Amino acid sequence: MIILKADYKKYNVSELEKLRFDEEEFYKMFDNAILLQTCNRVELIFDADSLDEIKGIENIDLKKFDILYGDEAIEHIFRVACGLESMIVGEDQILGQLKNAYLKAKEKGKISKKLEKIILKAIHTGQRARVETNINKGGVSIGSAAVELAEKIFGLEGKNVLLIGAGEMATLVIKALKEKNIKAIIVANRTYEKAEKLAKELGGIAINFDKLEEALRYADIVISATGAPHPILNKERLKNAGKTVIIDIANPRDTTDDIRELPDIFLFTIDDLRLVAEENLKKRKDEIPKVELIIEEELRNLKEILDKMKFEKVIQEFGQYIENMRKREVEKALKILKNKNKPVEEVLDNFSKAMCKKIIYDVIKIFENIEDEEIFEKLAKHLKNVNN
Structure with a gap:
């Protein structure tokens, strides 16, 4: 996740106004993205690991934005949802603005599954903060x-x-x-x-x-x-x-x-x-540590969700790899059956051996590039249990 951020801490309202995007143009330009704009902030939120992955990023003057990556970006959006990054600490309006930004991106079909999980978790965290603490109690404007x-x-x-x-x-x-x-x-x-x-x-x-x-x-x-x-x-x-x-x-x-x-x-x-x-502001600031504990808890929960999503994606891609290999080997086997008078049992046996060899070869190549010994230990233990 990457966030391009410009807010009241760096710019006044008129300067922020010049950085704002037309929503329609933004969503024509970018995929897997959310545009969050308020009178006090302009934030471009992307599902990407590097700027090079973002098609259309060359149209943005990056020098005008602070850039947050990975865990730092995710924690920031959680703090935004809880009102900790607002000019008025704990204000409620930002939570509704984040919801609307999410719904607009979803309506445009521009939000990835991962980005959706992060934003929905951030919104949930913001709701928890306001229910379980007094971060939004008492007027401070x-x-x-x-x-x-x-x-x-x-x-x-x-x-x-x-x-x-x-x-x-x-x-x-x-x-x-x-x-x-x-x-x-x-x-x-x-x-x-x-x-x-x-x-x-x-x-x-x-x-x-x-x-x-x-x-x-x-x-x-x-x-x-x-x-x-x-x-x-x-x-x-x-x-x-x-x-x-x-x-x-x-x-x-x-x-x-x-x-x-x-x-x-x-x-x-x-x-x-x-x-x-x-x-009232002093009372709200006294609540900040309580909110930060909620954020820490929800970030741990989110990490488990994202790790599971990552694993599911790997399994899905591995399954597709096996399926593509199966189709290729089936085609070869059918050609042999049509053109040669070999017994079906022999063709099927050769087909299964060839497929297993290819899988083992590719898996070995994958594990040769992984230095984490714990992975090998877990795999060995699992295979032993399966074979026994």
Whole structure:
């Protein structure tokens, strides 16, 4: 197995964007391969032992990728599935992305049996890690921490949530809210089309900024994440909002400090959320050794599976070799029977001796090139038992 890897550790998002492949073109170019692409990584996964085996590899600028081989590559994909290689340790999204990449390769008929075994085992390992450890517990992005804080303070079930903004941070909030049983979501943004697109993800509604005061009175929880250069929420704008939790995750801030003077408004800023996120991240990092033990166990299991597959392939090829030899010798025997008046018993006896000699000769040649004495000892012991 070989992986060509480029990720957030080496490139920023815009640089990674330039390394991305068109899926259709990738699968036209390569066989026995999987393309894994996210906003934080581009990984080309091949069932090959060397780059020379990969047809079409000359079309890739290899200098832009880190190259992992064999066991190192397999362990890496297990770590990816478990979220240990993610920017946010233990995040769940990568597992779904790996599943989708696998299904796309399978749909295209581009995945080998060996590669399928490895990826399915990696996915299983990622699932185990999330069930048996706390590697994915607690929000560690500012967006997920905002949702977690709102849930702890006020509860989210049956609540009306107003999200102000529709950029990257707001998208993280929406992802975190998807798992919650909220009553309604309203997305407000200066560009209505962006608000509408984001609202659709949760079956919510989008509004323009001119409806913001009305939405503030309706909302139980307000999460503000705009890119505005100046505050958009102040004491005057919120004086009639009623009991409301406001979480400001914008930078620069969307809120003014005078909001805290309102008795029914509970304001939290990005500084409060950093403490939540950092504490959750520490807890996740404490779980990493537990996940690595699961990975070690599953890698041992996978090695047994791959060794068995390798043995089965050798047996299959050996069986094909015997069959081809049998056909050749049968043809010779039939010609002798047709052209010469030899007894059938004699022809069959000569046929069987000739075939055995060829098999023994070829097997000896094979074992002459193997230096492992243990193989000979096992073979000798097995033959002795069979003959006895």
